Amino acid sequence: MIRRILTSRESILFYVFLAMFAAFSAFTDGFLDWFSLFERTRYWVVPGMIAVPMTFIIATAGIDLSVGSIVALCGIVLGLLYQDAQWPLWAAACAAVVAGVLARAFNGGVSSYLNIPPLVVTLATMALFRGLAMGLSKARSFSDLPEGFRWLSQGDAFSIPAGEAGPVFFPAPLFALIVTVVAGWLLMRRSWVGRFTECIGENEVAARFAAIDARRLKLALYTACGLVCGVGALFNTALYATAKADAATGMELDVIACVVIGGTRISGGQGSVIGSLLGLLIIGILKYGLEMAGVRSHNVVIFVGGLLIVTAVFNEWMASTGGRSRRGERA
């Protein structure tokens, strides 16, 4: 049992993370600065949160390319209602979340009930929602947001005294990430949702014969993803103190990269929420460490691409050799 946990895919990812962390700490001046490390984690919260529902979606052999556009659209809804329509902030925030749910339900509805592959639907809505955000905002940005709202992403939950270097602050938004990941893990590993999700990804026809309502479950997953995108949009807007139509451009790719590095199979059938979190940490630490080391940004992109290829090969190879006990090795 212990051995199984120690050699699980998640554990291996954790070792990789530790090894990278140790290597950067040893060789890069200024890397091991807890204050800065925690500050940097603020930028990982939104992609990390969205990576959780994305893990489920990819585990059903689906994909969602529209998450970045939905985050932007929700931010614009918030900005328009709060600043132009003078709604109270909480109402505008709720409306933004609802917008995310509706946008995503539309995606999910089209793909599962009209039977169009999610790749095609979300590729289309990626452009559609981004265009909608541009059109609604007329390319303006909304930035006159109250301090209390900015606290969501820029505030500190508590401080940890760390001697001479001054206190280390624990960023408030990390709680949102932790809650999302724990909820995702419980659903994936401790409830029927995860089992059915992987079942659909493995073989949807078989799943249907096993009396699983695949369409409804998928629609529910896509809608939940919209909910997380809507909440993520609040954090994203707070982080940059600005809602604008080109926010979160390319976020879908960051999110998918985390999920894939985390060991969720892109062809479906297996998903790991903890893996996605580790994927997020690995990409984040790699980028941060390379930047600290003074590697120029176009080279950083090359390293991240290299990491993705190595992981993709590793995952395929794990799946082919480890088929015997794949079900058993979940952490």
Added chain:
Amino acid sequence: MNKRNISRLIVVGMLLALGGVACGPAKQPAPDASSGAKAPAQESLKIGVMPKLIGIPFFKATEVGAKKAGKELGVAVDFDGPVTNDVTLQAQMLETWIAKKYDAIAIAPNAPDAISPVLEKARKRGIKVITWDADALPDARDYFVNQCTAPSVAKAMMDVMAEGVGPDAKYLILTGSLTAANQNIWMDEMEKYRQAKYPNMTNLSETPKASEEDQALATQVTTDCLKAYSDLDGMFAITSVALPGAAEGLRKAGAAERVFLTGLATPNAMRDYVKDGTVKRFVLWNPVDLGYLAVHAAVGLLRGELEPGATAFSAGRLGEVEVAGDQIVLGDPIIFDKDNIDQFDF
């Protein structure tokens, strides 16, 4: 099980190697940063300069100037930015730069509002912040290095037109989009300057022609204007995309003798049109000097040479530059023509 464990070890090894490779270049910048700066023992200033994006000619030119200033002043200058003009990437990179404890950061922000929280954080950590090329919110930076004031750009373009056509020119203006902020300010200033200095000049269309930062559209609109306005004798194309587009339209129509075209663009985009005489003279500020001045301002601020309330500041080979409140002004734009265009590569 055993075989699998071994193979997993191999993969972990591979990833470790990747991590190791990642750390390889880590050691290089360290001597780089210290050798240049640590010569005077008491001062080893480190300046980070961030453009809107890397890999385009305009910002490559600013890098040349920034590095030159660093060498002159004996400070280490790191020049890096995101690969796309994305403000979120700039913010994350700045987060790293704060951790790297730069003494000053000079940045050309992609979006003033969104970059400001992280700049405020940098200032709280004692880092001096200069903005250049574009500004952030005033609270988020110490000084803004402004490439040109709007009146000086407007004046340079109107003067070029007056010299090219005469003080009674009938002209049109080709802009980017009708909502482009910089362009609208410049057009207001052009009109003010026209009323004061060239009252006999006429703007044939009060609403400017829009080219939406699309070169092909600029060509099309120019061709149409040449047909529609028979008494047209001058045109301004006031974005770096519109001017080469308009020049192409003029060249195709063979109308370079009838209509005098000028505006704002980079020399590399205009070289052919200047060489073949389609465009005689055009205007732009010098990006090399812009990067140079940004670094000078950062170092001046750190060394106490640039103090609040100053009205002038000595910036190396640029001499005395004007300081207006919290803005440092690069000065008058350059006028490019056949004789000087080959001295510039951006």
